[in-house]
Amino acid sequence: MEVTTPWTAQRLRAAVDEFLAAHDPRSMPAAAFLGARYDAGLAWVHFPPGRGGLGASRDLQPAVDAGFEAAGAPQHNHTLHTIGLGMGAPTVLTFGTDAQRDRWLRPLWTGEEVWCQLFSEPGAGSDLAALSTRAVYDQDTGEWVVNGQKVWTSIAHEADWAMLVTRTDPDVPKHRGLTYFVCDMHAPGVEVRPLRQATGEAEFNEVFLTDVRIPDAHRLGAVGEGWQVATGTLMNERVAIGALPIPREGGVIGALMDLWRQRPELRTPGLHDAVLRAWVDAEALRLTAERLRQQLVAGQPGPEGSAAKLLFGTVNQHLTGLALELLGQEGLGYDDWTFRRPDLHSEGAAEHRPFGFHYLRARGNSIEGGTTEVQRNIIAERVLGLPPEIRTDKNVPWKDLPR
């Protein structure tokens, strides 16, 4: 009988070192290096062997990531792949068939295929389960025919695949009539239009689905159980915490503090106090995220991620607004209102934009990925165990809901 020793952080670090000795992290092309990492089970270690993992505890992942990051190994382009890696992969693993896992997981990991998320709709934002994009089964072809409109879709114009939630039964209460698919973004009838935002650029999209045909083999989970799958996806929407410590004054706060130090003529007593308060708030957020990171590395994940996400939006909004106050006359300008796509392929491209851009972009922080109000509900109900809001929409057929 084979005895398996449980994976420990120490054994995993040794496995990473061994892998790095055999695969030069500096010279191998990114996709080939990441593919080899997948095949060695060092992609997401809690996935099963053969699917990029080792069946180790999920809590050991940060130790592996830290090893690769420290070696300067090829990393994913986070702008393009965070949705696929963070949400697509665990959803496919949890709810997919073996054939679906074989098809999608490896190219998702290597970065060869980009994923996006077709969830939100013009009429279904915070109330996602109210969505109305229809999928109807075609008996003759064994395909689903999808019609509807999705919105606020990051990177849809770059994506190969989408996680798509549709309504397949309007006659039952809203949570029970949903079905989840993986949609080919290159299929006929998928139209991606840029959605211009307050910043002037189009970071997001609206996606129109017109008679899009999806094979039944691309359905994730049972018909009518799309809500459970979607919830599984959203459970994985966590704050991205890097594997290495965040330095003091990293990011926007650093730019603001540099401005304060380099431009004494901009200083006033009131702004001095505001800058000191902002420094304290940014540090408190950084240490909160750092403590969360240490928990993850130590294998003690906690609910602190919800705090970090909400705080990031609040602090970022405040800091960027304060920077404009400090700039005064210069804050009245802007660099470029041209309607265009942001550069998704070079990370940090937005760092060259002025504070005005960051001020405007930060307004989205309290809306995207769950509004601050939804986040507060989650903290209150899941962390503090407070009773849920009394609901009037749970037992009414979807088609009869007021809208």
Added chain:
Amino acid sequence: MSALLYSEVEEDLRASVRALLAAHCAPEALLGRVEQPDLHDAKVWHGLGSELGVAGLAVPEHLGGAGAGWRETAVVLEELGRSLAPVPYLGSSVIATAVLLAAGETQLLPEVAAGRRIAALALPFATWPDAPLPDRLSIDGGTLTGRVQGVADARHADLLLVYAGGALHAVEAARVLRTPVTSLDLTRPLCDLDFAGTPYTTLAFGPDAERAVRAGLTAGAALLPSEMLGVAEWCLTAIVGYAKERYQFGRQIGSFQAVKHRLADLWIGVTQARAVARNAASALADGSPGVAAETALAKAFVSGVVVRTAEESLHLHGAIGFTWEHPMHLFLKRAKSTSLALGTADRHRAALAGLVNLPA
């Protein structure tokens, strides 16, 4: 990067202290005693010193301490904050102990570390680490004369550490007239100290003396946020519990978003305070060169959290929270007092301006 988590040893320590406090000093029982003169919980103090041996956690073993450190000391403070136990731990086991350690004192320290003698630094409780040190006492013929007002943890002290004439002195507390001050914080009452021809023994001179005093104030300001964290945790736990059991309009008040969102915000504040307080305790424990900045950061940030959490907790308790019979007000009084003690948030932000190069 400093370690921000709690070790297993620290969690065991917490459990022991919590059990001791639960047995002797529940907040509801404390409420019945707060108006007694000379409030002091001798049982808890004896338990901390003799039974658990935590009065000298940060003192090396060869000086009679436990040879642990300030991180562990901070965990004890968290629990004391959660219970408001009226014991002079902050004054004796933190501030005075840090003064004695920094002064290289070895005779008195073992007694203080064992909890057999209580020591207090004779400075007003609001004094911040880089404050000008007042020279209120005159020295004449080997004795001290004068008055120091608003000193914490001095009423039951055996030993007072006094900064006068540019030197640090030890004074037998029994030789000093101690007058209780009616204090905002009922569970850590202050007192005034009157010296009148009081004899002393000098422990340190000149810059060494000032350095020792500032080490005590820094240790106090670095670890007080841990006590504040405990206070805030009690306030949050109390109001979350109440929001689940209190019904109005036919439903638990915690089901209203107007209430639950405020509670979520309090939880976020407490979560941050924990990281920030741990960071300061670690910096102090490690003897980090950045201890002054980490301390100022912690005191500036956690002062706001503890006051907000206590005020909101009282408010969300509704009418019952405003009554004397509910222990809530004891926590509010402790919260607000700690925010003033050892330097307000504003004093610490002003210190940060110099420490992290953000000049006016």
